[in-house]
Amino acid sequence: MPGAVYQTELTPLSYLRRSAEVYPDKTAIVYGDRRYSYAEFAEAATQVARALRASGIAPGDRVAYLLPNLPEMLVAHFAVPLAGAVLVAINTRLSTDEVRYILDHSGAKLLVVDAVLAATVAPVADELAGVTEIVTVVDPAAPGSGDRIAGPDYDDFVARGTAGEPLPWAVDDELATISINYTSGTTGRPKGVMYTHRGANLNSLSEIVHSAHTPDSVYLWTLPMFHCNGWCTPWAVTAIGGTHICLREVRGDVIWRLIGEHGVTHLNGAPTVVTTIMNAPEAVTLDYQLVVTTAGAPPAPATILQMERMGFRIVHVYGLTETYGPYSVNQFQPAWAELDAEERATLQARQGVGMITAEWLRVVDENMADVAADGATMGEIVMRGNNVMKGYFDDAEGTERAFAGGWFHSGDLGVRYPDGYVELRDRAKDVVVSGGENISTVEVEQAIMSHPAVLEVAVIGVPDEKWGERPKAFVVLKSGALKSGELTSGGATAGEDELLEHVRAKIARYKAPKAIEFVEELPKTSTGKVQKFELREKEWAGEQHRIRG
Missing domain, CATH: 3.40.50.12780 (ANL, N-terminal domain)
Structure with missing residues (x-):
């Protein structure tokens, strides 16, 4: 032939x-x-x-x-x-x-x-x-x-x-x-x-x-x-x-020294890296554009504007470990340059569209049908193609679940706008995204529950200036009373410091709670399920909830 x-x-x-x-x-x-x-x-x-x-x-x-x-x-x-x-x-x-x-x-x-x-x-x-x-x-x-x-x-x-x-x-x-x-x-x-x-x-x-x-x-x-x-x-x-x-x-002083020494043009990282750079005492306004590609949480519009004033250009991407990291990008549109700075920054904080070698980013309902592109109807983010994993190693069952319906299920909930851009709104699971790292609340709860004085625990993500959010634990003890800043239970002490040290010995230190609040009881449904949304509403009052980006 x-x-x-x-x-x-x-x-x-x-x-x-x-x-x-x-x-x-x-x-x-x-x-x-x-x-x-x-x-x-x-x-x-x-x-x-x-x-x-x-x-x-x-x-x-x-x-x-x-x-x-x-x-x-x-x-x-x-x-x-x-x-x-x-x-x-x-x-x-x-x-x-x-x-x-x-x-x-x-x-x-x-x-x-x-x-x-x-x-x-x-x-x-x-x-x-x-x-x-x-x-x-x-x-x-x-x-x-x-x-x-x-x-x-x-x-x-x-x-x-x-x-x-x-x-x-x-x-x-x-x-x-x-x-x-x-x-x-x-x-x-x-x-x-x-x-x-x-x-x-x-x-x-x-x-x-x-x-x-x-x-x-x-x-x-x-x-x-x-x-x-x-x-x-x-x-x-x-x-x-x-x-x-x-x-x-990652240290602010070292980053700025290397930027100065080598004329760094690009860096990647979670919003915490961006915050470290901006707030370092050594920070200066650059006389050239340095591209910062970020994911882990959507950069706040105010952060985008501040970075731009310092000479940085933000490229906002979204993805998961299962998608080789970034799968979508907030592709900048020329028309946005004519908008008010706050409005433009808000548009740039969305998760965007599939990258050039990826397929389209879909938002679907429980029947795998695409939701209305109205910026309000929520669905699950699903993906497939060259930018999606081969599967989970030695876990055929987990792989099959992840690709139900022929698309990878992210577990993230979002909306699609009329312009085709996707924005995340919530999570299907109670994952805490801290500094770009995913932390399982179940894992943290299990570590706390292994302490002999603990009866019940609920862990949620709460606002954190540096990390975006950090875990916080609400703990009910088996018995005991607050005395001189320390709680006791059957002779076992369970003060906040002791519980935190206990947790840090069980799991990675960065997963440990930001704080522990001792409570008499946890909010529950009639069937005994803990209602974490009630805890979140109190902790996030007055805050814009940070979601994974």
């Missing part, structure tokens, strides 16, 4: 190969005094991939990383799939039990851990079901070395891959899993969300387009790479040939 067409499988691996060929001497990664050119970036990824294979990692095996935003974490986004393996990037804020669950559930065979975070793994290092080796990364810029775990350090590990044949920057199956990202466990145990090479490749293109990246982009890593693979930005910025500025922790 004449005109036969030969196609290659889509993968973000091709992005580093291309940039290493097109921009071999250009600076790709900066961290403190460390610099990597694109040629060196590709060579580092190749060496780590060879080291993984030399360590017994076979195609399809899972490799876990528990690292902050270091160059080693950026390299892993290419090295692990280059070895044919699957990257499992773990939230650095999780507790020991949570990390152990993810390692066991994913079946990870090798773990790379930051020395400072090694203390999280050390208590269970000898109990991990499938991990055969733990590699430790020592960051000279870190405040402390942490607890060392038996196993090689990173340099010795990488040395295993210094020699070998070139590896192909290609895959045989674009629908193969490239990474597994675990949800925050908002309905119990976290789920492992599987991304494909094809989805990562295409979502990266959307990030380039909607965040307006160019080869001159200087991207500051304020968004954790463990969160939805950094919204696919490790692959996106590399694809366009921009420069990555790595950042160990």
Whole structure:
């Protein structure tokens, strides 16, 4: 047959190969005094991939990383799939039990851990079901070395891959899993969300387009790479040939110093990052435009206006772990420039429309029919296409539920306007979105209920200036009375400080309540169900309820 067409499988691996060929001497990664050119970036990824294979990692095996935003974490986004393996990037804020669950559930065979975070793994290092080796990364810029775990350090590990044949920057199956990202466990145990090479490749293109990246982009890593693979930005910025500025922790003074030193043009993050930047003593008005792509909660109109006055341009996106991070974007319309500033900012705070490689964002009723585009009729946000996960790892039942009717169900409720733009209005579940992280009220309640003095508890999200919202617990004790600021129950003390410490020992500290209020009883229906909306109405009186964005 004449005109036969030969196609290659889509993968973000091709992005580093291309940039290493097109921009071999250009600076790709900066961290403190460390610099990597694109040629060196590709060579580092190749060496780590060879080291993984030399360590017994076979195609399809899972490799876990528990690292902050270091160059080693950026390299892993290419090295692990280059070895044919699957990257499992773990939230650095999780507790020991949570990390152990993810390692066991994913079946990870090798773990790379930051020395400072090694203390999280050390208590269970000898109990991990499938991990055969733990590699430790020592960051000279870190405040402390942490607890060392038996196993090689990173340099010795990488040395295993210094020699070998070139590896192909290609895959045989674009629908193969490239990474597994675990949800925050908002309905119990976290789920492992599987991304494909094809989805990562295409979502990266959307990030380039909607965040307006160019080869001159200087991207500051304020968004954790463990969160939805950094919204696919490790692959996106590399694809366009921009420069990555790595950042160990988000601090206002450090962010402004790096902006000044490197002329940062882009950064991503939750509204809390935006707040940190704006309120830092070092904040100045920029003489150029810095693009801030934000999600986690819709930016308040006042925040958008303040950022613009400081020289920032807000790109508002919306998505979930199951959608590779951002799925929709508030696409700016030229006509909005003629509107009153407050009206324009209000329009920009909506969640918008599907990104360029995504399908249309739908709002549907219980029968999967689209609701009226009147800005008032609420329905559930559903999505499908290249920007939606392959499924939940080792959870066929959960995957089937999530895709009921052929579309992924977000669990978020929203409305559609006549212009086609979607705005979130509420949640189907009682998830607290704090600093861009989802916190399960059930998980927090269970941690509190494990205290012997607690009879009942209800947890809701309440306003928080820094984090948008934080959990607050309403607690009924088994017995006891308030005495000198401390409640007692059968000889067991249950003051606020003690309960908070109890919770922090059970779950990640960021999930712990902002406050605990002791009450005589909780509002309930006649059937005994706690009416959380009554608690919310009191706490949110006079506040515009913040919803996930």
